[in-house]
Amino acid sequence: xxxxxxxxxxxxxxxxxxxxxxxxxxxxxxxxxxxxxxxxxxxxxxxxxxxxxxxxxxxxxxxxxxxxxxxxxxxxxxxxxxxxxxxxxxxxxxxxxxxxxxxxxxxxxxxxxxxxxxxxxxxxxxxxxxxxxxxxxxxxxxxxxxxxxxxxxxxxxxxxxxxxxxxxxxxxxxxxxxxxxxxxxxxxxxxxxxxxxxxxxxxxxxxxxxxxxxxxxxxxxxxxxxxxxxxxxxxxxxxxxxxxxxxxxxxxxxxxxxxxxxxxxxxxxxxxxxxxxxxxxxxxxxxxxxxxxxxxxxxxxxxxxxxxxxxxxxxxxxxxxxxxxxxxxxxxxxxxxxxxxxxxxxxxxxxx
Amino acid sequence: xxxxxxxxxxxxxxxxxxxxxxxxxxxxxxxxxxxxxxxxxxxxxxxxxxxxxxxxxxxxxxxxxxxxxxxxxxxxxxxxxxxxxxxxxxxxxxxxxxxxxxxxxxxxxxxxxxxxxxxxxxxxxxxxxxxxxxxxxxxxxxxxxxxxxxxxxxxxxxxxxxxxxxxxxxxxxxxxxxxxxxxxxxxxxxxxxxxxxxxxxxxxxxxxxxxxxxxxxxxxxxxxxxxxxxxxxxxxxxxxxxxxxxxxxxxxxxxxxxxxxxxxxxxxxxxxxxxxxxxxxxxxxxxxxxxxxxxxxxxxxxxxxxx
Numbered sequence: 228x229x230x231x232x233x234x235x236x237x238x239x240x241x242x243x244x245x246x247x248x249x250x251x252x253x254x255x256x257x258x259x260x261x262x263x264x265x266x267x268x269x270x271x272x273x274x275x276x277x278x279x280x281x282x283x284x285x286x287x288x289x290x291x292x293x294x295x296x297x298x299x300x301x302x303x304x305x306x307x308x309x310x311x312x313x314x315x316x317x318x319x320x321x322x323x324x325x326x327x328x329x330x331x332x333x334x335x336x337x338x339x340x341x342x343x344x345x346x347x348x349x350x351x352x353x354x355x356x357x358x359x360x361x362x363x364x365x366x367x368x369x370x371x372x373x374x375x376x377x378x379x380x381x382x383x384x385x386x387x388x389x390x391x392x393x394x395x396x397x398x399x400x401x402x403x404x405x406x407x408x409x410x411x412x413x414x415x416x417x418x419x420x421x422x423x424x425x426x427x428x429x430x431x432x433x434x435x436x437x438x439x440x441x442x443x444x445x446x447x448x449x450x451x452x453x454x455x456x457x458x459x460x461x462x463x464x465x466x467x468x469x470x471x472x473x474x475x476x477x478x479x480x481x482x483x484x485x486x487x488x489x490x491x492x493x494x495x496x497x498x499x500x501x502x503x504x505x506x507x508x509x510x511x512x513x514x515x516x517x518x519x520x521x522x523x524x525x526x527x528x529x530x531x532x533x534x535x536x537x538x539x540x541x542x543x544x545x546x547x548x549x550x551x552x553x554x555x556x557x558x559x560x561x562x563x564x565x566x567x568x569x570x571x572x573x574x575x576x577x578x579x
Numbered sequence: 580x581x582x583x584x585x586x587x588x589x590x591x592x593x594x595x596x597x598x599x600x601x602x603x604x605x606x607x608x609x610x611x612x613x614x615x616x617x618x619x620x621x622x623x624x625x626x627x628x629x630x631x632x633x634x635x636x637x638x639x640x641x642x643x644x645x646x647x648x649x650x651x652x653x654x655x656x657x658x659x660x661x662x663x664x665x666x667x668x669x670x671x672x673x674x675x676x677x678x679x680x681x682x683x684x685x686x687x688x689x690x691x692x693x694x695x696x697x698x699x700x701x702x703x704x705x706x707x708x709x710x711x712x713x714x715x716x717x718x719x720x721x722x723x724x725x726x727x728x729x730x731x732x733x734x735x736x737x738x739x740x741x742x743x744x745x746x747x748x749x750x751x752x753x754x755x756x757x758x759x760x761x762x763x764x765x766x767x768x769x770x771x772x773x774x775x776x777x778x779x780x781x782x783x784x785x786x787x788x789x790x791x792x793x794x795x796x797x798x799x800x801x802x803x804x805x806x807x808x809x810x811x812x813x814x815x816x817x818x819x820x821x822x823x824x825x826x827x828x829x830x831x832x833x834x835x836x837x838x839x840x841x842x843x844x845x846x847x848x849x850x851x852x853x854x855x856x857x858x859x860x861x862x863x864x865x866x867x868x869x870x871x872x873x874x875x876x877x878x879x880x881x882x883x884x885x886x
Contacts, residue, residue, distance in 0.1 A: 469680035476634055476675075477695045477740065478667035487694075491685045576685055576724050 242569030245562035256370030260329040263364035264343045268525035271359035276546040279354045299348035318348035354548035369527035377508035383447035392458025413452040435526045461493045502567030506560035583780030585609040589646030604804045613778040617791035620801030626784045630752045671748040672741035678733035682725035689721035695740035710739040731762035750782045788825045805848040818880035
């Protein structure tokens with residue numbers, strides 16, 4: 228593992244950075260319950276579309292304060308929703324504050340958050356949405372859904388594609404014919420419409436957890452077919468390699484050869500393909516949420532945070548911070564792509 | 580002597596574009612314990628096919644038409660996949676031609692050795708290390724990847740893997756072809772030392788007749804899927820015209836026409852290229868066995884002491 232990081236860093240500084248960037252994103256969204264100042268559905272009814280809160284060190288009379296503070300923002304003009312800072316009271320930013328109890332993944336309880344300010348002021352690093360909910364907190368919580376959907380979905384489709392393609396390629400004959408025709412049937416449907424029609428098979432009023440697993444399932448059931456075909460092709464060529472013949476001559480079983488000699492030799496391709504397909508899941512989830520078929524309000528995902536801007540250019544113009552979900556999606560996608568490109572070389576023992 | 584390998588009337592055909600092409604015809608020979616049987620022949624004459632049919636690893640397009648193969652008295656061709664698998668590596672093992680391609684590039688030598696080892700896991704580490712030392716490699720190489728070793732070292736690893744379970748039959752399919760001349764002799768010496776220590780029956784396939792006559796206890800010469808002659812180097816002189824050509828003694832190869840192989844089974848297999856052919860040769864010629872387990876498939880150069 229240590230050598231892996233060494234090799235990754237030696238191969239590409241950029242990919243090494245991407246790796247830690249992604250690890251950082253995953254950790255941050257995993258600990259959203261502690262890091263987010265507000266729960267994802269906590270509303271400030273009097274602060275819709277509030278721009279990002281300014282954090283001050285120097286007050287209006289020119290005094291410097293070591294502890295940063297914010298001012299309460301109040302609506303100046305209710306029609307155009309312009310805000311101004313009420314400079315009469317300073318609200319210092321508090322670290323490790325107590326608040327209502329939250330559950331981390333339904334298991335661990337916490338009532339302490341990393342930072343916050345006393346009400347009625349609010350600390351909105353990325354502003355608020357139409358209901359006065361903190362975008363920063365919602366992005367952290369949303370990352371939990373968007374990022375975990377991609378990992379779980381990729382693992383499911385990877386396993387399915389690997390096993391189907393491996394069996395079809397290695398054993399050939401009738402099994403190959405049946406499996407590959409099935410894969411082709413899956414592949415002829417345009418994946419987006421297949422996704423929509425699969426979603427349409429299920430009722431709309433599902434609980435958020437059910438919707439979550441449904442989306443994971445739908446996305447991975449669409450994603451594995453292409454992988455299976457490519458794995459089959461690779462297995463077809465690898466099984467003719469001399470080391471497979473040598474493994475047979477050592478008296479190894481078919482399954483042992485398939486799992487310990489043929490699959491590992493496809494990894495240089497599959498791991499790259501996987502990291503590159505991760506973005507597809509994030510986008511797929513975003514697309515479903517955008518159409519209102521994915522994660523439903525008030526539960527946040529990057530897709531449905533972005534979807535709140537749809538069809539309303541005025542809102543986008545006035546509150547551009549709503550588009551930050553798109554920036555997050557973009558950042559994760561580009562880092563996954565950079566990492567995937569580098570992994571292909573790093574995982575090949577001939578480059579060690 | 581106990582017979583390690585016995586092949587009776589083996590014929591193998593290959594399917595090629597709906598046509599069946601003979602690969603091996605009427606192969607008959609046996610290998611005894613502590614014997615080094617060399618098999619010599621040009622490319623494409625069926626040496627590797629013979630080795631693979633003994634391991635029962637022939638590609639799918641190949642079919643065994645007739646014949647029987649016995650390893651340690653067990654009929655290989657009648658066995659199911661499960662029992663043949665338990666024999667591979669334990670009772671018979673094979674060393675391949677190009678060692679680099681036959682080692683999985685993703686795994687260390689130690690992983691390969693572990694896979695080759697079928698036995699008590701408690702002794703595994705000790706036996707792996709001693710097997711490596713036996714072939715002249717250092718134990719630290721267990722952690723090396725195949726591409727980090729030289730060709731000679733890779734071939735030594737293959738030999739260590741083939742011999743770790745002390746099989747009674749070792750097939751070496753051109754083990755030195757990919758190596759330079761010095762490494763070749765090192766590997767040959769190594770095989771010789773191992774043979775003197777464990778006394779396996781060995782089938783050594785090569786296309787170098789000089790090498791075969793130096794090391795083999797018996798040498799078979801293959802042509803076009805037939806064994807045309809079996810002789811004992813140093814004792815009997817090869818007599819078949821093809822053997823003479825290979826020895827480079829009597830004929831220059833340039834005298835031989837580049838005729839296409841007609842695959843006729845009813846005439847002498849060497850008929851088209853034979854410098855001594857005449858009308859007598861245009862019939863099916865049987866393999867004549869002599870008392871010292873040698874023989875020839877030629878009517879012109881037979882000896883008198885027939886079995």
